[in-house]
Amino acid sequence: MEIRAMTWGDLQSFVFRLRLRQPWVALATVMLTLWPVAHAAPRVQGRLYLHPTMKSGAKAPRVFVLLPPTAARTVSGTVRVLRTEDAADLSQQFTKLVVDAFAQNGWQIDRDSLAEQSVAGDAKLRNLVAFLRERHAQMVRELLSRPKDVTRGKFTFGPDVAELGARAPADALVLVHIDASTPPKLGLAWLAAGSFGTAIPGLKRVQWDKLGAPQISLVDAVSGDVLCFIRLGAHLPESPDALTRVLKQVPR
Amino acid sequence: MRTRLLIPLAAAALTGALGAEIYLHPSWNAKARSDWVLCALPATYEIAVEGGRGGGRPSLHRQESEVVEAQLTAYVVHALRVKGWTVSDEAFQRRDMAEDKELLYFVSYLRERHATLAQRIMTSPSEMKAGQVSFGEPISELKPYTKADVLVFVHVEGFRYTAVRRILSFAGLTWRPIYLDPDVFRGPRVRIRVSFVETATGEVLCFLRPKGTGESGFLKDLDKLPRGAGSPNGRQPAGAPR
Numbered sequence: 001m002e003i004r005a006m007t008w009g010d011l012q013s014f015v016f017r018l019r020l021r022q023p024w025v026a027l028a029t030v031m032l033t034l035w036p037v038a039h040a041a042p043r044v045q046g047r048l049y050l051h052p053t054m055k056s057g058a059k060a061p062r063v064f065v066l067l068p069p070t071a072a073r074t075v076s077g078t079v080r081v082l083r084t085e086d087a088a089d090l091s092q093q094f095t096k097l098v099v100d101a102f103a104q105n106g107w108q109i110d111r112d113s114l115a116e117q118s119v120a121g122d123a124k125l126r127n128l129v130a131f132l133r134e135r136h137a138q139m140v141r142e143l144l145s146r147p148k149d150v151t152r153g154k155f156t157f158g159p160d161v162a163e164l165g166a167r168a169p170a171d172a173l174v175l176v177h178i179d180a181s182t183p184p185k186l187g188l189a190w191l192a193a194g195s196f197g198t199a200i201p202g203l204k205r206v207q208w209d210k211l212g213a214p215q216i217s218l219v220d221a222v223s224g225d226v227l228c229f230i231r232l233g234a235h236l237p238e239s240p241d242a243l244t245r246v247l248k249q250v251p252r
Numbered sequence: 253m254r255t256r257l258l259i260p261l262a263a264a265a266l267t268g269a270l271g272a273e274i275y276l277h278p279s280w281n282a283k284a285r286s287d288w289v290l291c292a293l294p295a296t297y298e299i300a301v302e303g304g305r306g307g308g309r310p311s312l313h314r315q316e317s318e319v320v321e322a323q324l325t326a327y328v329v330h331a332l333r334v335k336g337w338t339v340s341d342e343a344f345q346r347r348d349m350a351e352d353k354e355l356l357y358f359v360s361y362l363r364e365r366h367a368t369l370a371q372r373i374m375t376s377p378s379e380m381k382a383g384q385v386s387f388g389e390p391i392s393e394l395k396p397y398t399k400a401d402v403l404v405f406v407h408v409e410g411f412r413y414t415a416v417r418r419i420l421s422f423a424g425l426t427w428r429p430i431y432l433d434p435d436v437f438r439g440p441r442v443r444i445r446v447s448f449v450e451t452a453t454g455e456v457l458c459f460l461r462p463k464g465t466g467e468s469g470f471l472k473d474l475d476k477l478p479r480g481a482g483s484p485n486g487r488q489p490a491g492a493p494r
Contacts (some may be wrong), residue, residue: 087371123390127357130364160353 037145045239046232046246049150051220054227060252061171061227064109067129068116069094069176069214077214094178094214097236102174105250113168125167132157132164136175138194138217140247143229150229156223165221170225173219216243275373275380275459283450283457283477290332290339290399290448292344295324296363297408318346326468328406328446342398354483358393366405370445373459380459395451400480402457405447412485444470 037249053059069091077109095111102109113120119126135157149155161173218228230246276282297320322345329339349356367389373380394403448458462473 087368123353123393124357126363129355130361131357134364135361 014025021070032200035070044164045242046153046230047147049147049229049231051150051225051227052153053225054251055151057251059227061220062107063170064172064174064218065113065168065170065221066095066111066174066176067107067114067133069178070127070133071178076237091179094176094238095238097240098176098214099218101247105247107247109174110168110170114164125164127238128160128164131162132173132175138175139217139226140177143215143217144227144231147229147231150226153225153230155226157222157226160220161224162222163186164176170221172221175217176214177216178214192198199241201206224229254355261347273377274473275377275461275463276478277380277455277457278383278458279455280367284478285401286336288338288401290337290402290404291342291344291398291451292325292332292404292406292468293344293359293363293366294321295328295406295408296367297321297324305433314328321345324406324408328444330405331471331474332404336472338466339404340398342366342400344397352486355397362387362391362394363405366447369456370405370407370447370459372425373447373456374445379455383455385456385459387449387456389454391449397453403449403451405449407445409445459463460462 020083024213051059071087071090099111114129115126139155139157143150164173174221214232216230216232217226218230219225220227227249230243234248236243271290313339326346332339334432344359346356349359369385369387373385379385391403430481444462446460447456449456456479460477
């Protein structure tokens with residue numbers, strides 16, 4: 001038996017024998033290689049993007065006012081309706097989590113002044129809050145696409161915010177948007193079930209309260225500039241300390 | 253014999269499953285008039301994009317989203333006109349309302365309220381059929397801005413994925429968000445929800461939830477909406493765009 005070192009030709013022949021030249025085999029190989037790597041990688045708890053004035057320390061808000069969180073509802077594989085009570089529960093739950101995280105960082109946060117019940121009697125304030133929430137839900141799409149533009153000071157809500165700041169005195173507004181999307185594991189089940197997934201009773205009941213990675217914006221109450229954008233990688237209800245840890249990185 | 257029975261039953265079940273769901277206010281038949289002037293507010297939409305960890309995320313730039321809103325509204329207005337409804341040209345687009353901030357904020361509130369009411373109607377249609385769903389008094393604040401009898405709210409839900417995205421999602425790889433083509437709304441994975449709201453009272457008179465998807469599905473299902481007595485029922489009015 002002849003023993004010799006492996007040459008480039010041998011390797012090519014080995015690869016050829018593996019049928020890697022066939023696209024589907026190549027794709028399957030890449031997937032099987034990358035899947036464990038992707039899942040083994042440590043999960044980022046959250047990213048923080050700061051406005052230049054925040055980074056330099058020129059602005060350091062201490063008093064915050066929270067707007068009622070908005071929730072988007074997407075399920076990998078289909079579009080589902082988040083029931084009204086679910087949306088309300090989700091909003092309440094996240095309000096509490098965000099308020100707790102801010103309080104743990106020693107910040108004062110007002111959750112009541114702009115709550116839905118509080119603004120119900122004042123049509124002007126109610127409309128303005130709705131406008132800002134809608135605007136933020138739309139802006140989140142841009143913020144997620146180009147988060148580094150926050151560090152260049154490109155995102156602003158404009159002077160509309162000032163009116164709100166006058167009604168609820170604070171240094172900054174806290175706007176929260178929740179992506180209530182299914183987790184990857186359930187996503188795989190949906191994927192396996194395909195569009196018939198809706199017919200499977202076990203999958204129909206999506207536990208929304210266990211979902212949701214919020215995106216949080218701190219907005220200057222006077223200028224309307226987005227001072228800070230927090231993109232949380234963890235599901236907040238599952239790991240409530242994640243936000244506290246990220247908030248600790250905000251300069252004071 | 254059994255086949256003869258089963259085929260019509262299956263066909264009926266299939267037709268029922270694919271047909272529109274129209275939830276009408278008890279007073280619809282009494283109130284619906286063929287000469288109603290409708291006014292469509294800017295559409296809201298929600299798009300799920302397959303792929304990435306934690307499910308899909310919508311990804312549209314603000315400018316693009318305004319284009320999408322305007323296109324969706326124009327599309328629904330066109331469909332209503334084709335089906336014989338009179339739709340006013342007041343569109344309450346953002347750029348039209350730039351001067352009047354109060355109106356801009358109010359329209360935002362109404363759109364948000366509609367999204368909530370639409371969820372409520374879809375989860376408990378009985379409330380709608382019992383006439384319990386209403387915008388309430390605030391809607392009368394819009395009266396100075398429009399002469400329309402009925403406001404039309406549009407909410408569009410869409411879903412988009414690509415084969416590559418699906419494979420990458422399966423592999424657990426994060427995939428950068430893609431920029432959506434507004435034409436996706438005409439595709440097969442789109443659901444259009446339309447509400448008819450009486451301007452005077454704020455009552456949701458009709459909620460149309462077509463099960464058919466895309467443009468053709470919506471047009472077909474719009475035919476099933478009863479128009480009340482003396483309506484043109486599909487006849488194209490003079491001057492309406494084709």
